[in-house]
Amino acid sequence: xxxKRRERRQGQAVVRGRLVPSSTHDQRLLARQGPAxxxxxxxxxxxxxxxxxxxxxxxxxxxxxxxxxxxxxxxKEGTPDYDMARDLGAALARAGYAVITGGxxxxxxxxxxxxxxxxxxxxxLGIELPFEQRMNDYVDLGIEFRYFFVRKxxxxxxxxxFIALPGGxxxxxxxxxxLTLVQTRKVTSFPVVLMGTEFWGGMLEWIxxxxxxxxxxxxxxMDLIHLTDDVExxxxxxxxxxxxxxxxxxxxxxxxxxxxAEPQ
Numbered sequence: 001x002x003x004k005r006r007e008r009r010q011g012q013a014v015v016r017g018r019l020v021p022s023s024t025h026d027q028r029l030l031a032r033q034g035p036a037x038x039x040x041x042x043x044x045x046x047x048x049x050x051x052x053x054x055x056x057x058x059x060x061x062x063x064x065x066x067x068x069x070x071x072x073x074x075x076k077e078g079t080p081d082y083d084m085a086r087d088l089g090a091a092l093a094r095a096g097y098a099v100i101t102g103g104x105x106x107x108x109x110x111x112x113x114x115x116x117x118x119x120x121x122x123x124x125l126g127i128e129l130p131f132e133q134r135m136n137d138y139v140d141l142g143i144e145f146r147y148f149f150v151r152k153x154x155x156x157x158x159x160x161x162f163i164a165l166p167g168g169x170x171x172x173x174x175x176x177x178x179l180t181l182v183q184t185r186k187v188t189s190f191p192v193v194l195m196g197t198e199f200w201g202g203m204l205e206w207i208x209x210x211x212x213x214x215x216x217x218x219x220x221x222m223d224l225i226h227l228t229d230d231v232e233x234x235x236x237x238x239x240x241x242x243x244x245x246x247x248x249x250x251x252x253x254x255x256x257x258x259x260x261a262e263p264q
Contacts, residue, residue, distance in 0.1 A: 052150045056125075059143055060158045064121065066098035067238055068155045070174050071107025071165030073133065081166050084195060084231065085110035086117075088163065091235045093120020100125060100159060102151075103135045103142050107165050112138035125151050152177060160245070161191045161238040166199040182224050183217075189245035193226045193234045200227055 006020045069088060075081045089099045089111040099115035101108035103124020112122040116138040124139035128146050135142040145151040155162075155174065162178045164171055175194075181187045194200040204227060211217045226237050 049147060049150060052145055052147060053153070056143060056145070056150065056154045057157075059141065060123070060154060063098050063123065063158055065096065065242065066100050066121075066123065066159050067092050067161045067163060068100045068159040068174075069107070069111035069163050069165070070102065070167060070171045071111075072167040072171065073102070073104045073106040073108060074168070075106035075110070075166070077110075081107060081196065082110045084229075085165050086114040087231045088165075088195065088234060089114025089116075089120070089122070090118035091231050092238070093118035095235050095239060097160075097238070098123055100155060102126065102170070103139055104133045105136055107167060109136035109138060112136055116140065125154055127151055156181060156187060156190075160189075160242050161193065163193045163195060163234055163238075164200075166196045179224055183221055189241050189248065191226060191237050191241040192224055193228065193237055195228060195231075195234055197227055197229050 006017060069085065069092075071081065071085055075085075085107045091114075092099050093115040098121035099111050100123040101111045103112070103126040108124070112124060113136075115122040122138055122140045124135050124142040126133070126135055126142060126144040127148060128144060135144075143154075145154075152174065156178065162174070164175045175192070178190070178192050182190050182192060194204075204225065207217070207225075208222065212219065212222060226234075228234055228237075
């Protein structure tokens with residue numbers, strides 16, 4: 001028989017031999033002094049991640065229907081892209097939607113500004129970055145996140161559509177995540193609108209020639225993307241998709257009620 005080694009149960013885990021710590025979790029928790037490395041360990045990070053989800057869900061649960069607007073933080077006030085985002089925020093607010101952005105400057109500020117000036121609800125979901133990026137002044141409800149994936153969940157969960165204006169890596173990341181979720185039907189009736197035909201046109205041509213024409217995506221996948229320069233058209237795409245989703249839910253509820261009423 002092998003030599004019996006020291007053993008300790010730690011929650012769902014069992015550790016033996018050299019992996020058995022010299023002190024217990026309670027001892028380290030209650031110690032008045034000592035290294036603070038434990039707050040950076042993965043099990044503790046899980047608790048922080050859980051707390052971020054709980055905080056985000058709690059703060060955003062009572063929002064009215066909302067649309068996520070993305071674009072470059074580097075866009076300056078007075079430029080055509082800034083003005084487009086500001087007009088878009090106002091138009092979405094007039095249509096009854098809250099506007100959710102990343103809460104920073106540039107396109108994000110413009111979208112929040114338009115919504116705020118039109119009397120709508122303006123939301124900013126910020127992210128902790130190694131460089132300073134404060135929440136813009138037009139945000140009514142702002143939440144700062146440590147983790148990108150928690151923040152992304154909030155953008156998608158509490159939005160009924162996604163509008164991307166010209167932007168960089170962050171905008172592309174959010175755009176293709178949204179497209180993947182729609183393509184794989186993880187979310188339903190979720191329109192994806194690109195505003196800026198000159199900016200996005202080349203990318204769409206690449207998608208067609210390099211992805212569609214070589215069989216990497218299906219022809220119907222191209223229908224997931226709407227391209228426009230017109231603010232009112234972008235908002236109407238969101239509104240029509242929202243109505244279609246409402247009709248679908250009503251039909252599903254009616255079908256379920258009819259099935260329940262059938263004699264067993």
